Structures are given as C-alpha cells and as structure tokens.
Amino acid sequence: MSASPDQVWAVLCDAQRWSQWDSGVDAVDGRIRPGETVTIRSQAAPGRAFPVKVTAFEPPRRLRFTGGMPLGLFRGVRT
Secondary structure, eight states: OOOOOOHHHHTTOOOOOOOHHHHHEEEEEEEOSTTOOEEEEEEEEETTTEEEEEEEEEEEEEEHHHHHHHGGGGGEEOO
C-alpha cells in the first residue's frame, strides 16, 4: 500500500497513535508542533520517559526531534 506525503505526515504528527505503528514506543505525550516538547515512553527503557523538542517541522517533508542529558553528556537527534 502506498501513501501520499500528506498522509504520512498526518500519521507522524498524531502523538496519541504512535504506539499503534511504532513497536518500540509505548506512548508519546504532548503535541507534535514546532518548538513543542513531547515525552516519549519507550519499551527499551520501561518506566523512563524521554523529553524531546520538535526542532524541525516542515510539512510534509521534514520532522526532527532533539533531546539529551543534562550538562551535554548526550545529545540525540532523530529526523
């Protein structure tokens, strides 16, 4: 089945339904919008929540999350 870029974008920006299509995610809390921070709860780290900021939001082409640890010990970027 193929989907248009707009259809894919709508799925990516629906935080409440992420766990339905991403098997590694238990939940995403927050709004996926420019500059917003969302919290991802992952199956890889049960009981932990990872806050990430939406640092790129260019419908329907580019979505980027940036997060990390205090003091710059780790920085993760997912595009």
